[in-house]
Amino acid sequence: MFEFLGVPPQALFGQLLLGLINGSFYALLSLGLAVIFGMLNVINFAHGALYMVGAFTAWLMLQYLGIGYWPALILAPLVVGLFGIILEKTMLSRLYKLDHLYGLLLTFGLALILEGMFRHWYGASGQPYRIPDALQGGRNLGFMFLPNYRGWVVVASLVVCLGTWYAIERTRLGAYLRAATENPVLVQAFGINVPRMITLTYGFGVALAGFAGVLAAPIYQVNPLMGSNLIIVVFAVVVIGGMGSIMGAIVTGFALGLLEGLTKVFYPEASNIVVFVVMAVVLLIKPAGLFGRER
Amino acid sequence: MPDDVMLEVADLHAFYGESHVLHGVSLTVPKGEVVTLLGRNGAGKTTTLRSIMGIVPRRDGSIRMEGTETVGLAPHRIPRLGIGFVPEERGIFSSLDVEENLMLPPVVRPGGMAVEDIFRLFPNLKERRRSQGTKLSGGEQQMLAIARILRTGATLLLLDEPTEGLAPVIVQQIGRVIRELKAKGFTILLVEQNFRFAATLADRHYVMEDGRIVDMIPNEQLEANMERLHEYLGV
Secondary structure, three states, rough: OOOOOOOOOOHHHHHHHHHHHHHHHHHHHHHHHHHHHHOOOOOOOOOOHHHHOOOOOOOOHHHHHHHHHHHHHHHHHHHHHHHHHHHHHHHHHOOOOEEEEHHHHHHHHHHHHHHHHHHHHOOOOOOOOOOOOOOEEEOOOOOOOHHHHHEEEEEHHHHHHHHHHHHHOOOHHHHHHHHHHHHHHHHHOOOOOOOHHHHHHHHHHHHHHHHHHHHOOOOOEEEHHHHHHHHHOOOHHHHHHHHOOOHHHHHHHHHHHHHHHHHHHOOOOHHOHHHHHHHHHHHHHHOOOOOOOOO | OOOOOEEEEEEEEEEOEEEEEEEEEEEEOOOOOEEEEEOOOOOOOOHEEEEHHOOEEEEEEEEEOOOOEEEEEHHOOHHOOOOOOOOOOOOOOOEEEEEHHHHHOOOOOOOOOHHHHHHHOOOOHHHOOOOOOHHHHHHHHHHHHHHHHHOOOOEEEEEEOOOOOOOOHHHHHHHHHHHHHHHHOEEEEOOOHHHHHHHHOEEEEEEEEEEEEEEEEEHHHHHHHHHHHHHHHHH
16 A cells, blocks of 8 residues: 555554544533633633543443433533533632632632542542444444544534534524623623523533533543543643634644644654644744634 | 603712712603713713613612612613613624624513614614624714614613714714604613703703712703803813
8 A cells, every 4th residue: 555754544544533533522622611711701620620520420320320322422411511500600600800810720629629539439540431332333434444433523523513613603692692702791781691691601611521521431431530631732722722712712623633643643752742832832923822812 | 750750860879899989869861851961071970871770880879760670680680671771882792793783682672673774774784784893983883882772672772972082974973863763752861071962962961070960951941051061061
């Protein structure tokens, strides 16, 4: 078979697929962070922990209630979203009048507590989660072998990301959200219950993290630290894309996943830092991020 | 309260943090009238409107909209009593296009103007439906800020300096619109610096100074009180 710059195509496409998978998770998670930051002005450090909680919720549902993957894909994000709503109502909402830093500290603390609890109960080693029967196996695409589940992850992430983008940028409900992001007081003076919108936005943003967690469960093991390993890269993605930009978060998420994959092929030593190198360069050239607007 | 009163404000106090901004404002807006609040910069005109909308940090006293007490209501409930608000800075959203800006405020009661009628009143807006809201000229943004609350069924309109910073032609155009709205039966509370403009529209004028109402002049007595008014406004 032909080779590309000395790299066999199997290896190239294999790494690109891995990059696309990682990108799917970067996009889902940074999208949630962007939605939350836009509306609440809170940098949600608990996002990685809530992704982990989503994965654990699916695992626990299967283990103790016999609820399988497909129902869990809906139920676990709902559980995480509801948990987020309670967090926002009881804790986060008290901090909006203070500096951003307090929201960051609170959510960072929550992340440590959640991770600590799950580590205490389930240990640091991962719990396996079986790929659902319908997505076992894979198919030969000619140039590479595609495991069905991995293909599903990319498609599911794309659909949810683009659906979220459409809902925010093209619908009436999204117009409320955009307007309230810009000028919450005025939106309130038109008769819209902005505090409730804020609560629901947080719930939705963390539900996206929960959804990503369920998607991740069969690929990575369900592990109390799975979120904190991922979230640092996701924050870099958000910085590169620009805080608060919906399409920016999605495009940057997938693009950086692919870039990581490519780096693994051509210069594996740099693959773990390439995202941060890009972040540094973007911050130097365009501090508001590639898709961000200066505020 | 008599049936012909739309809005009755009594002994209104408002606070921003430690500073006490309004000191017992009382005023009455009868149904179908155009009432202006005149006064120098910092007299408390804008704060009065914001207090009526419930978007100041703290307010005491009484604000009754058609008999319903609004002090103590959550801010998003107040517009639902039929009050439309045009803020001083116009508040056009840059992340929304003109049509989205127009359609943003929810309908609070039946009887609002149809979108076609609004476009007849503001033909420019129809042409620029797809433009980003803040790409409009200052005058067009002001038109849009007024247009979007006509849809909602609000019967009392609070307009905060709709002529500020606009060219004389546009000011005339806005004057025409306000007259037309009055003829349609809207009740309007108008904050103005430009009392010459206000005199052509209003039924009565309240004068504010240092967070208090210091005078009320019916429009027909404006000529006789011109000297007093000049003194209040320092013109």
